[in-house]
Structures are given as C-alpha cells and as structure tokens.
Amino acid sequence: MWQQPPKELSITAREVHVWRANLNLPIARVNELVNILSEDEEKRANRFYFEEHRKRFIVARGTLRLILAQYLAIAPEKFKFKYSDKGKPSLKGEQLQFNVSHAEDLALYGFTLERKIGVDVEYVRKVRDVENIAERFFSEREAEIIKQLAPEEKITAFLHFWTGKEAYFKATGEGISGGLDEIEIDLNSGLLRIKGDSQAALGWCLYKIIPGKDYLGTVAVEGQDLKLSFWKN
The missing domain is CATH 3.90.470.20 (4'-phosphopantetheinyl transferase domain)
Known part of the structure; x- marks a missing residue:
C-alpha cells in the first residue's frame, strides 16, 4: 500500500496523495531540518517543554517543507505559510492544498489540488x-x-x-x-x-x-x- 514516491511528483485535480513519515529520527537529522524552518516555526518548537515533543515538531514541519518542495520545485526554506483563525496552515496563491496530523512517532500528510482535505x-x-x-x-x-x-x-x-x-x-x-x-x-x-x-x-x-x-x-x-x-x- 505504501510506496516510494516517483522522482518527479505531480498531482491532478482527481488525485489525493497521502504520505506517512517517521518522526523518530537521529538528532543529526533533526538539526538539519531545523535549518529549513522559519523563525516562527523555530520559536514554536522551542516552546515545547519536553525535548521529545520539540524534535517531533521539527521533523513534522521540516518533512512537510521537503514534500512541498517536491511538488512545487521551490526550496523548502522559502515557503511562507498563512494560518486560518483556527490555525490551519496553507500556502498563499498556490492551488496545492494540504493537511498534517501526527501522533507519537508518526506523521500523516494529505495533498490535493484546489480540493479541501483533512487528515487525522x-x-x-x-x-x-x-x-x-x-x-x-x-x-x-x-x-x-x-x-x-x-x-x-x-x-x-x-x-x-x-x-x-x-x-x-x-x-x-x-x-x-x-x-x-x-x-x-x-x-x-x-x-x-x-x-x-x-x-x-x-x-x-x-x-x-x-x-x-x-x-x-x-x-x-x-x-x-x-x-x-x-x-x-
């Protein structure tokens, strides 16, 4: 069911792409992912009381940026998210819609084109x-x-x-x-x-x-x- 994605990613209006990712990564990789987060995301990460929760947040957000970069051919650190009143992130001016959820050591991501999507x-x-x-x-x-x-x-x-x-x-x-x-x-x-x-x-x-x-x-x-x-x- 879960497969390696193709090297060149694309998505059509009738498609839904669901991704999973492991959040339990070595600290060296976590430190690499910190470098592609925004200043706001770093501040959010540092507000976590437990180090384990901080690392999971960094990996979840860093992975989101890396996946988005594959679809949109934009450097992962360049994305600027906007947030709804309820805190749902999106990309301004982009047709690509996405949603993220994570529990313990696993993150789930959903992607569509101009179609509302939610994952939990x-x-x-x-x-x-x-x-x-x-x-x-x-x-x-x-x-x-x-x-x-x-x-x-x-x-x-x-x-x-x-x-x-x-x-x-x-x-x-x-x-x-x-x-x-x-x-x-x-x-x-x-x-x-x-x-x-x-x-x-x-x-x-x-x-x-x-x-x-x-x-x-x-x-x-x-x-x-x-x-x-x-x-x-």
Missing part, C-alpha cells in the same frame, strides 16, 4: 470510559454502535469515528469546537450526515487507513470518485 491519525491505546465519551460527544447512533460492540472492538470503532470527525473538521477549517456530533459517520460507507443533512454528506469522502502498526487514521476529502496514492517518506 491516532495511536491506538486504551481509552477509559469509551462508551461514556461516545455518549457525550458522538451522535446517538454512533454511541449505540460502540455500546453494542465486543470489548476488544470498541477502541478501534471509537478511533475510526474520532479520526473521521477530526479529519472532516480539519478539512473545513472549522475545528471540533463546532461539535463532534454535528457530523455522523458510518464505519463502512463513510460520512452519513452533516448537521442532519444526508445530501450535504454526498460531497465528501472519508477514507479509513492504517498508516502503521498500532495507528489508525482517516482522510477526509471534498468530492467523489477520487484516486488515492500512498507514499512513504
């Missing part, structure tokens, strides 16, 4: 009170599905719902403050309803992915009948 990845771990969390933040239907599942299946279902919602809200730029129960997801077919509207959901696709051992993720993309490619950095 989570590390699979024990979540306490899964049923109670679902009842508080998910739709009644989603909470009932989790309730009916066997204990060993609850966490996986919960994370598929969670990453689907996160990815969608990241794609729209709204953030989850709008309410996780504003959208309803089917574990098999994807997005069911947006604010109770099933027709609105037809304009989106949700793709469940497994980017690595003990990780689950979702890619949310505006549109239908799209071709996905999976690249490893």
Whole structure:
C-alpha cells in the first residue's frame, strides 16, 4: 500500500496523495531540518517543554517543507505559510492544498489540488470510559454502535469515528469546537450526515487507513470518485 514516491511528483485535480513519515529520527537529522524552518516555526518548537515533543515538531514541519518542495520545485526554506483563525496552515496563491496530523512517532500528510482535505491519525491505546465519551460527544447512533460492540472492538470503532470527525473538521477549517456530533459517520460507507443533512454528506469522502502498526487514521476529502496514492517518506 505504501510506496516510494516517483522522482518527479505531480498531482491532478482527481488525485489525493497521502504520505506517512517517521518522526523518530537521529538528532543529526533533526538539526538539519531545523535549518529549513522559519523563525516562527523555530520559536514554536522551542516552546515545547519536553525535548521529545520539540524534535517531533521539527521533523513534522521540516518533512512537510521537503514534500512541498517536491511538488512545487521551490526550496523548502522559502515557503511562507498563512494560518486560518483556527490555525490551519496553507500556502498563499498556490492551488496545492494540504493537511498534517501526527501522533507519537508518526506523521500523516494529505495533498490535493484546489480540493479541501483533512487528515487525522491516532495511536491506538486504551481509552477509559469509551462508551461514556461516545455518549457525550458522538451522535446517538454512533454511541449505540460502540455500546453494542465486543470489548476488544470498541477502541478501534471509537478511533475510526474520532479520526473521521477530526479529519472532516480539519478539512473545513472549522475545528471540533463546532461539535463532534454535528457530523455522523458510518464505519463502512463513510460520512452519513452533516448537521442532519444526508445530501450535504454526498460531497465528501472519508477514507479509513492504517498508516502503521498500532495507528489508525482517516482522510477526509471534498468530492467523489477520487484516486488515492500512498507514499512513504
């Protein structure tokens, strides 16, 4: 599923490119990546209390710049990001759209042309009170599905719902403050309803992915009948 990217990268309007990257790199490589970050990104990195979190941020942002450079043939240190009110980064004047998520030692990136995209990845771990969390933040239907599942299946279902919602809200730029129960997801077919509207959901696709051992993720993309490619950095 995950392949080495071609030497010359290009993307069309009907394509979605998903990348994964390992964030656990030797300190020498981390120090190299610091050099291509902006001053603002360096300041953000230095605000992390734990060194491990600082290094992960540097690698995630440095890798993003390196991937963007492959698509746009621009030196990675030259990119200047703009940010929405909710903090979603984008490139001014570029058709290429992207989104980033990372958990523990793995980062996930999504790229499209002039098409909204959001990605979310989570590390699979024990979540306490899964049923109670679902009842508080998910739709009644989603909470009932989790309730009916066997204990060993609850966490996986919960994370598929969670990453689907996160990815969608990241794609729209709204953030989850709008309410996780504003959208309803089917574990098999994807997005069911947006604010109770099933027709609105037809304009989106949700793709469940497994980017690595003990990780689950979702890619949310505006549109239908799209071709996905999976690249490893």
